[in-house]
Amino acid sequence: MFRPVDMIQCRWCQAQNQPGTTSCMTCGAPLNEQDKVSDSGWREAPKLRDMTEFRFSSSVCQVEGELVPVAEVNLHPQDGLYFEHHVLLWKDESVPLSSLNTGGGMKRSIGGMPHIVTVANGPGRIAFSRDAPGELVVLPLHPGMELDVREHAFLVASHSIQYSFVRIKGLVNLLHGGNGMYMDRFVTASHPGVLMLHGNGNVLERTLRPGEKILVEPGGFLYKDSSVQMQAQQMPLKTGFMRHGMYLAEMTGPGRVGIQSMYVHHHSD
Amino acid sequence: MNTYICRYCRQPSDPDQATCPLCGAPVDVRSVVSDAGWVEQPPIRDMARLQFGQSHCQIAGTTVPVAEFNLSPNDWMYFSHHVLLWTDTQAQLSNMSMRGGWKRMMAGLPLIMVEARGPGHLALSDNHAGEVVALPLQHGQQMWVREHRFLCATGNISYDWTSTDVWYVTGQDRDDEETHYPMGQFGDVFTARDAPGLLLLHAPGNTFIRDLQPGQSLLIQPSSLLYRDVSVRLNLHLEYPRNRGFAFWSNRWSYRNIWVRLHGPGRVAVQSVYEPPEDTEVIRRHSHATTHHW
Numbered sequence: 001m002f003r004p005v006d007m008i009q010c011r012w013c014q015a016q017n018q019p020g021t022t023s024c025m026t027c028g029a030p031l032n033e034q035d036k037v038s039d040s041g042w043r044e045a046p047k048l049r050d051m052t053e054f055r056f057s058s059s060v061c062q063v064e065g066e067l068v069p070v071a072e073v074n075l076h077p078q079d080g081l082y083f084e085h086h087v088l089l090w091k092d093e094s095v096p097l098s099s100l101n102t103g104g105g106m107k108r109s110i111g112g113m114p115h116i117v118t119v120a121n122g123p124g125r126i127a128f129s130r131d132a133p134g135e136l137v138v139l140p141l142h143p144g145m146e147l148d149v150r151e152h153a154f155l156v157a158s159h160s161i162q163y164s165f166v167r168i169k170g171l172v173n174l175l176h177g178g179n180g181m182y183m184d185r186f187v188t189a190s191h192p193g194v195l196m197l198h199g200n201g202n203v204l205e206r207t208l209r210p211g212e213k214i215l216v217e218p219g220g221f222l223y224k225d226s227s228v229q230m231q232a233q234q235m236p237l238k239t240g241f242m243r244h245g246m247y248l249a250e251m252t253g254p255g256r257v258g259i260q261s262m263y264v265h266h267h268s269d
Numbered sequence: 270m271n272t273y274i275c276r277y278c279r280q281p282s283d284p285d286q287a288t289c290p291l292c293g294a295p296v297d298v299r300s301v302v303s304d305a306g307w308v309e310q311p312p313i314r315d316m317a318r319l320q321f322g323q324s325h326c327q328i329a330g331t332t333v334p335v336a337e338f339n340l341s342p343n344d345w346m347y348f349s350h351h352v353l354l355w356t357d358t359q360a361q362l363s364n365m366s367m368r369g370g371w372k373r374m375m376a377g378l379p380l381i382m383v384e385a386r387g388p389g390h391l392a393l394s395d396n397h398a399g400e401v402v403a404l405p406l407q408h409g410q411q412m413w414v415r416e417h418r419f420l421c422a423t424g425n426i427s428y429d430w431t432s433t434d435v436w437y438v439t440g441q442d443r444d445d446e447e448t449h450y451p452m453g454q455f456g457d458v459f460t461a462r463d464a465p466g467l468l469l470l471h472a473p474g475n476t477f478i479r480d481l482q483p484g485q486s487l488l489i490q491p492s493s494l495l496y497r498d499v500s501v502r503l504n505l506h507l508e509y510p511r512n513r514g515f516a517f518w519s520n521r522w523s524y525r526n527i528w529v530r531l532h533g534p535g536r537v538a539v540q541s542v543y544e545p546p547e548d549t550e551v552i553r554r555h556s557h558a559t560t561h562h563w
Contacts, residue, residue: 038337042335042337133332133398202330202333216354237381238381239350248355261329261394262332262333262397
């Protein structure tokens with residue numbers, strides 16, 4: 001008699017995994033550990049075990065190290081990745097690199113954002129890391145998803161994900177929002193892909209219900225679903241010698257919000 | 270209920286819990302003590318809870334831990350606005366002003382603290398890889414903390430600040446003088462005046478504790494000092510190593526160690542991440558100091 005196999009669902013990315021697997025094959029999250037959720041509902045991003053492997057398209061990514069993790073990718077000939085060039089740690093000589101213009105050249109330069117991202121194509125091995133203690137956050141994106149990421153937090157994305165950017169609107173948001181002029185926006189059209197971020201310190205995620213609000217220090221903001229509205233909100237506080245106002249980013253659901261615990265306060269005096 | 274004295278916060282605690290409800294230290298671990306007598310402060314376990322008043326604090330993360338608070342309606346706490354990570358819309362935030370604004374600004378200290386009143390949730394974190402250190406203070410207990418290490422305190426702990434009196438002046442001549450404060454110009458002093466309270470610090474790196482006996486002294490890097498009982502006294506100590514074959518000037522001027530000498534009795538804690546003092550130019554004047562030439 002046919003018995004259905006009990007698959008294991010990853011609680012981070014919801015992918016189905018074969019019985020007996022100890023880490024998710026789609027995002028690397030440990031499958032045999034309990035979720036760590038605080039009383040307020042913030043969930044820790046899964047701490048990827050040293051040397052964990054996961055797959056995207058026909059390629060394999062291995063995560064090495066725990067303090068400043070390295071993402072090492074074995075690229076299949078049909079696959080590609082893109083990234084900001086300064087996160088490249090090493091590569092096989094044979095891996096070809098090319099550049100991709102993101103558009104908005106001068107405006108992006110003024111905003112301190114790269115107007116060119118580097119593209120690597122398989123076959124071959126290539127590795128990435130940023131320069132601060134923190135966590136690698138693996139976010140598999142299904143078709144039709146849109147994710148906004150704070151500037152310079154993006155580590156690498158698979159070629160099936162479209163890269164664009166959104167200008168932060170509103171003078172108050174620009175001047176006091178603490179998130180610069182632009183946010184990276186990653187969109188999947190018809191094919192899934194994987195997006196990897198580097199969060200400084202620890203990374204926590206919370207899913208907001210429709211209309212639910214939370215106030216976040218702008219420097220701590222890491223990513224959000226594009227359905228989450230972000231608005232600079234003045235607090236009833238004065239800071240510094242000049243007693244200027246203090247602003248926090250008001251996030252309004254529905255959708256996920258990710259934060260990092262190590263950040264530079266956006267109005268440090 | 271059985272009680273035991275937590276070896277880290279020195280308060281009566283509950284042995285039936287996995288972690289001390291007052292300071293978050295694990296109950297079921299053996300003390301790690303170096304041969305010299307330094308006790309390693311065990312990191313607070315991920316998601317451990319600390320109780321204070323009718324409220325509690327939960328520690329999330331291990332690299333740069335977040336202290337998340339669930340404040341009850343009658344409780345309040347204060348902190349520097351730099352460390353606020355998130356808050357819900359219920360918690361009431363307001364300013365708590367302090368004396369000595371000009372001096373504090375010149376010393377790079379926060380001028381205004383933020384006061385948060387319950388009910389509500391909020392979370393704090395610092396921006397260094399390290400540990401949250403919880404110090405429950407009993408009624409009347411006082412603790413000196415190095416500047417910028419304070420994360421938050423509950424409302425029944427009063428806050429004051431004093432000069433460290435550890436400084437030296439360098440420069441070739443009077444026009445070129447520069448004053449150095451190797452452990453900061455001011456230190457924070459916290460006192461549980463009317464009732465017990467909770468003080469949270471953030472220590473970059475790892476934290477080690479030691480009890481100094483009466484008359485015992487110890488040399489430490491000035492910026493590694495995290496906290497000390499107010500019974501522990503300190504002064505500047507200048508040490509000039511003996512060298513062979515080097516120029517006379519290097520021995521007297523740049524080739525030296527700048528220490529803080531601690532005198533017991535009392536508890537002291539150091540952090541493993543620190544910033545060594547600048548090693549330049551002759552010292553022209555200094556605060557009260559002991560000196561040793563090898």
